[in-house]
Amino acid sequence: GRKVLIVYAHQEPKSLNGSLKRVAVEELSKQGCSVTVSDLYAMQFEPRATRNDIVGCLHNSEEFNYGVETWEAYKRGGLSNDLIEEQKKVQEADLLIFQFPLYWFSMPAIMKGWMDRVLVQGFAHEFPNCYDSGLLKNKLALFSFTTGGSEEMYAKGGISGDIRYLLWPMQHGIMHFCGVKVLAPHICFAPEYVSEEKRKEMLVAWAQRLKTLWKEEPINCSPEWYFK
Amino acid sequence: GRKVLIVYAHQEPKSLNGSLKRVAVEELSKQGCSVTVSDLYAMQFEPRATRNDIVGCLHNSEEFNYGVETWEAYKRGGLSNDLIEEQKKVQEADLLIFQFPLYWFSMPAIMKGWMDRVLVQGFAHEFPNCYDSGLLKNKLALFSFTTGGSEEMYAKGGISGDIRYLLWPMQHGIMHFCGVKVLAPHICFAPEYVSEEKRKEMLVAWAQRLKTLWKEEPINCSPEWYFK
Numbered sequence: 303g304r305k306v307l308i309v310y311a312h313q314e315p316k317s318l319n320g321s322l323k324r325v326a327v328e329e330l331s332k333q334g335c336s337v338t339v340s341d342l343y344a345m346q347f348e349p350r351a352t353r354n355d356i357v358g359c360l361h362n363s364e365e366f367n368y369g370v371e372t373w374e375a376y377k378r379g380g381l382s383n384d385l386i387e388e389q390k391k392v393q394e395a396d397l398l399i400f401q402f403p404l405y406w407f408s409m410p411a412i413m414k415g416w417m418d419r420v421l422v423q424g425f426a427h428e429f430p431n432c433y434d435s436g437l438l439k440n441k442l443a444l445f446s447f448t449t450g451g452s453e454e455m456y457a458k459g460g461i462s463g464d465i466r467y468l469l470w471p472m473q474h475g476i477m478h479f480c481g482v483k484v485l486a487p488h489i490c491f492a493p494e495y496v497s498e499e500k501r502k503e504m505l506v507a508w509a510q511r512l513k514t515l516w517k518e519e520p521i522n523c524s525p526e527w528y529f530k
Numbered sequence: 531g532r533k534v535l536i537v538y539a540h541q542e543p544k545s546l547n548g549s550l551k552r553v554a555v556e557e558l559s560k561q562g563c564s565v566t567v568s569d570l571y572a573m574q575f576e577p578r579a580t581r582n583d584i585v586g587c588l589h590n591s592e593e594f595n596y597g598v599e600t601w602e603a604y605k606r607g608g609l610s611n612d613l614i615e616e617q618k619k620v621q622e623a624d625l626l627i628f629q630f631p632l633y634w635f636s637m638p639a640i641m642k643g644w645m646d647r648v649l650v651q652g653f654a655h656e657f658p659n660c661y662d663s664g665l666l667k668n669k670l671a672l673f674s675f676t677t678g679g680s681e682e683m684y685a686k687g688g689i690s691g692d693i694r695y696l697l698w699p700m701q702h703g704i705m706h707f708c709g710v711k712v713l714a715p716h717i718c719f720a721p722e723y724v725s726e727e728k729r730k731e732m733l734v735a736w737a738q739r740l741k742t743l744w745k746e747e748p749i750n751c752s753p754e755w756y757f758k
Contacts, residue, residue, distance in 0.1 A: 313580060314594040349577040349639035352541060366542040367722075369678070407703025408636060411577035411643030418633050433689060450597070461661060463753050468703060471696045475635025494595075525691050529757045 303334040304516070307395035311342045311402040311413040318448055318493045318501055323401045325505050326446075329512040338391050342412045348384065349415020355382050369423060376424040388420040397515075398443040398482065400472075404450065407468040417476055426480040436481025442520065443477040445469065446488040446508070453491040465489060466528045474523050483520035531562040532744070535623035539570045539630040539641040546676055546721045546729055551629045553733050554674075557740040566619050570640045576612065577643020583610045597651060604652040616648040625743075626671045626710070628700075632678065635696040645704055654708040664709025670748065671705040673697065674716040674736070681719040693717060694756045702751050711748035 308326055312319035323339065330337050340347070351368050353360070360366065361374040375381045381389075392398065402409050409417075421427070427436045449456065449465075456465040465487075473484045488511065490504045521527055536554055540547035551567065558565050568575070579596050581588070588594065589602040603609045609617075620626065630637050637645075649655070655664045677684065677693075684693035693715075701712045716739065718732045749755055 313596060316593045317595070343578070343580065346578075349643060350571070350574075351633070351638060351640070352571065365544045367545070368541060405579070405646050406642070406649075406707075407699035408642065410579060411639045411646050412579070414634070414636065414642045415577060415639030418639050421634075463698070463702065467695075467753070467757070468699045470691070471635035471699060474691065475696060479634075525695070529695070 303336050304396045305394050306330050306335050306337045306397045306399060307391045308337065308339045308399045308401055309342065309413065309416060310339055311400075311410045313343045317403075318490060318504065319401055319403055321505055322446060322448075322490070322508055325509050326399060326401070326512060329509045333513075338395070340388060340391065340416070342416060345384075347412055347416060349412050349418070351415070351418050355385060355419060356380055357382055372419075373423040373428075376422050381422070385419055385422070388416065389425055392420065392426075392438065392441075396441060398441065398477075399446055400443065401446045403448045404468075407462075409447075409472065421476070421480055432479050432481070434481065436479055439481030439483075441482045442485055443473075443482045444485040444488065444515075445472055448490045448493050450494070451492060452495070456491070464529075470528045473521075474528070478523045484523050485515070485518050486521055531564055532624045533622050534558050534563050534565045534625045534627060535619045536565065536567045536627045536629055537570065537641065537644060538567055539628075539638045541571045545631075546718060546732065547629055547631055549733055550674060550676075550718070550736055553737050554627060554629070554740060557737045561741075566623070568616060568619065568644070570644060573612075575640055575644060577640050577646070579643070579646050583613060583647060584608060585610055600647075601651040601656075604650050609650070613647055613650070616644065617653055620648065620654075620666070620669075624669060626669065626705075627674055628671070629674045631676045632696075635690075637675075637700065649704065649708055660707050660709070662709060664707055667709030667711075669710045670713055671701075671710045672713040672716065672743075673700055676718045676721050678722070679720060680723070684719070692757075698756045701749075702756070706751045712751050713743070713746050714749055 308323055310323045314320060327337050353366060356371050356375040357380045361371055402413050426438050431437055451462050454460055455462040458464040469487060477484050488508060493501050493504060536551055538551045542548060555565050555567065581594060584599050584603040585608045589599055630641050654666050659665055679690050682688055683690040686692040697715060705712050716736060721729050721732060
C-alpha cells in the first residue's frame with residue numbers, strides 16, 4: 303500500500319478544509335493506502351525558526367545562522383524532536399498532500415513554518431542536489447486549498463491574476479527544489495460564498511479525483527506552466 | 531518628519547539582515563524620520579492564527595472562522611494586544627520596510643504570521659475596498675531581503691526563475707491588496723558566498739539608496755512588471 307502524509311492547517315474541524323482532509327483520509331484508506339495526518343494547529347506546531355530547533359551545542363555560537371546550524375544538527379542527529387518526527391513522516395511518504403485555506407496568496411504561517419523547519423539542508427536538499435536531483439525525488443506533492451476570492455478574480459486578466467502565479471513559490475520554489483514531483487493543484491474557490499449544496503459537490507469532486515490520483519501525471523514544473 | 535516601520539525577521543543581530551536593519555534605522559533617523567522597529571524574533575512574535583487573537587466571546591463559537599472572527603473583533607476593539615500594537619504602528623507609518631532573509635521563495639513564517647494576523651479585514655481592507663482602494667492607501671512598502679541563491683539563478687531563464695516571479699504574492703497579493711504602494715525591492719544576492727568587502731558594499735549601497743528613497747516612484751504593480 304502507498305503511504306500518504308497530509309499536512310493540514312485549519313483551526314476548525316467543521317470547516318470545508320476539515321471536511322476535505324477527512325474525505326482524503328477516508329478515500330485513500332479505502333484504497334489501501336496508509337495515511338498519516340499532521341494536524342498543525344492541533345499539534346500547536348511551532349512555525350518560528352529558532353535556536354531551539356538545535357539540541358545541544360551550536361556549530362558557531364558566535365553568529366547564529368539557521369540554515370547552517372540545522373544542516374549541521376541534521377547530520378549529527380541533533381534536530382529537535384518535533385522536526386525529527388515530521389522528517390520521518392516525509393521520508394516514508396510517497397505522496398504529500400498540503401490542505402489549507404489560502405492566506406495572502408500563500409499558505410498560512412503555521413504551514414510555512416513547517417516548510418521552513420522540516421525541509422532542512424541535508425534532509426530535503428543538499429547543493430548541488432536540488433530541483434530534479436533534490437533529495438526527496440520519487441515523491442509526489444499536491445496542494446489542495448480553498449480561497450476567499452472567486453475563480454473570476456483568479457483568472458488571467460482578473461484582479462488577483464492567474465491563480466498559477468501564486469503557485470510558483472510553493473510548487474516550484476519549495477517542492478520542485480526538493481526534487482518532489484507536483485500533481486495539479488486542487489482548488490475550491492470561495493466556498494464561503496456558495497451554497498451548502500455546492501460545498502457538498504466540492505467534497506464529492508475531491509473524493510472522485512482521489513480515486514484515480516495514482517494514474518495522474520505530474521505537471522511540467524517550468525515557468526511556462528505558471529506564466530504562459 | 532516621516533514615519534517608518536521596519537518589520538524585521540532575523541534571529542542574529544550580527545547577520546547581514548541585522549546590519550541592513552541598523553543601517554536603515556541610522557540613515558532614516560539622520561533624515562529626521564521617526565523609525566520604529568518590530569523585531570519579530572526578539573518579540574517572540576506569534577505567527578499562528580488562532581482563537582487566542584480574539585479577546586472575549588466569539589461571533590460564532592459553533593464553527594470558528596478566523597477571517598470573520600478577527601473582522602468582528604477588530605470592529606469591537608476585541609483583538610489581542612499584540613495585534614493592536616502592531617496595527618497602531620502600521621497606522622502611523624508612511625513607509626513599511628520588510629527586512630528578512632528569503633526562506634523558500636518567500637518570507638520566514640514568523641513574518642508571514644505578522645501578515646496573516648495584523649492585516650485583518652476592517653483594518654487593512656474591507657471588500658470592496660481592496661487593491662487601489664485598500665484601507666492602507668497613501669502608505670508605501672519596500673521588501674528588503676537577502677537570498678541564498680545567486681543573481682544568475684534568479685535571472686529570467688535561470689534555474690530559480692526571475693526573482694520578480696516570487697515577489698507577486700508578497701507585493702501584489704498582500705501590499706497592493708491593502709492599497710499600499712510598493713517601491714522597488716532591495717535585494718542582496720547570496721551574501722554568504724561573497725567577501726566581507728562585498729558585504730560592506732551591500733550596506734553602503736542600501737544607505738545610499740535610502741538617501742533618495744522619498745523621491746522614488748512606486749513600481750507599476752501589474753502582471754506586466756512581474757511576468758514580462
